[in-house]
Amino acid sequence: MSDAPITVLIADDEAELRGLLQRYLGEQGLTVRAVADASAAERLLGRERFDVLVLDVMMPGEDGLSLCRRLRHAGETVPILMLTARGDPVDRIIGLEMGADDYLPKPFNPRELLARIQAMVRRQKLLGAHGGPLGDEPVRFGRYTLHAARRLLERDGQPVALTTGEFQLLHALVMNPNRPLGRDRLIELAKGADREQDVTSRSIDAQVMRLRRVIEDDPSHPRHIQTVWGRGYVFVPDGGAT
Numbered sequence: 052m053s054d055a056p057i058t059v060l061i062a063d064d065e066a067e068l069r070g071l072l073q074r075y076l077g078e079q080g081l082t083v084r085a086v087a088d089a090s091a092a093e094r095l096l097g098r099e100r101f102d103v104l105v106l107d108v109m110m111p112g113e114d115g116l117s118l119c120r121r122l123r124h125a126g127e128t129v130p131i132l133m134l135t136a137r138g139d140p141v142d143r144i145i146g147l148e149m150g151a152d153d154y155l156p157k158p159f160n161p162r163e164l165l166a167r168i169q170a171m172v173r174r175q176k177l178l179g180a181h182g183g184p185l186g187d188e189p190v191r192f193g194r195y196t197l198h199a200a201r202r203l204l205e206r207d208g209q210p211v212a213l214t215t216g217e218f219q220l221l222h223a224l225v226m227n228p229n230r231p232l233g234r235d236r237l238i239e240l241a242k243g244a245d246r247e248q249d250v251t252s253r254s255i256d257a258q259v260m261r262l263r264r265v266i267e268d269d270p271s272h273p274r275h276i277q278t279v280w281g282r283g284y285v286f287v288p289d290g291g292a293t
Contacts (some may be wrong), residue, residue, distance in 0.1 A: 057172055058100070061085040062092035062115065063107040063134060072105075075161040081168070089113035096122075101129055102175070103168050108135035108146070116149050123150030128212055130171040132164075147257040152214050174215050190225050192275060192288040195266060197225050204266075211265060216241065220258045221266075224276060224286035233283040259284060 059081055063069055069085040076083045084099070086092050088110050096104070104122075106115035119131050132153040133146040146154050153167055190197045196205045199222055204211040213221065223240035224232065232240070234252040241255070263270040279285050 056080055056082045057102045057168065058082045059084070059103045059105060059168060060092060060095055060099075060101040061105040062087070062089060062110065062118070063105070064088060064110045065107070072161060072164070076165060076168075079165055081165075089115065089118040092118065096127070096129075102172050104129050104131045105164070105168075106131060106133055106151075108133055116146060119146070119151050120149040123212055123214070128214070130175055130215055132167060132171065134159075144253055144257045147216070147254050148261055150214050150261070152216050171215065174219075192225070193266070197221065213265070216254070217258050217262055217265075220255065221262055224284065228286050228288050231279040231282045231285040237283060
């Protein structure tokens with residue numbers, strides 16, 4: 052890790068939880084700002100840069116999922132972890148579809164939140180390292196160019212916002228053109244060097260759905276990320292049929 056402390060912005064309407072997390076994470080060397088709602092979080096994001104954003108799903112006013120979606124549509128790439136008191140696993144899939152990188156149900160041990168924050172920062176640094184494990188050569192398909200070492204996807208020369216998980220999954224697919232990959236193999240490839248990353252078959256499916264909405268002209272009839280029934284997914288650079 053860098054000598055610079057990890058900076059975290061927490062948005063949660065539970066004052067007691069905000070105080071607990073500020074104290075605990077601060078004692079672990081992190082710099083923490085905590086606010087009670089989405090509007091306060093957005094104001095801080097407009098003035099300061101953070102390494103990780105922690106959003107409560109259920110907040111008064113705008114909820115965390117809506118804020119996450121708006122930030123991603125605006126091109127914000129900061130890693131986002133969602134907190135929720137609801138136990139329905141469908142909530143996690145919705146969060147991932149909105150652009151979240153990770154998900155933690157309440158109640159939780161603050162140590163687990165710390166571990167997840169540290170893992171998200173490690174992944175971000177690995178993806179941003181020039182000449183790192185993702186390679187250097189840009190890959191072009193359709194109107195898009197994937198710059199692996201820069202962790203950048205461009206459409207007609209303009210940057211496209213992707214979450215860390217989405218970028219890792221797209222990179223795994225692009226690096227294996229015309230080769231069907233099962234979900235287990237995609238989980239392994241998407242984790243990369245960070246074995247602590249929580250990737251599941253359902254999160255792979257959710258991220259594929261989001262990637263299709265980003266890169267496909269018609270997500271319901273994808274040309275580049277196609278389903279191979281009974282096997283998984285295949286990346287087709289020229290958009291032809293498999």
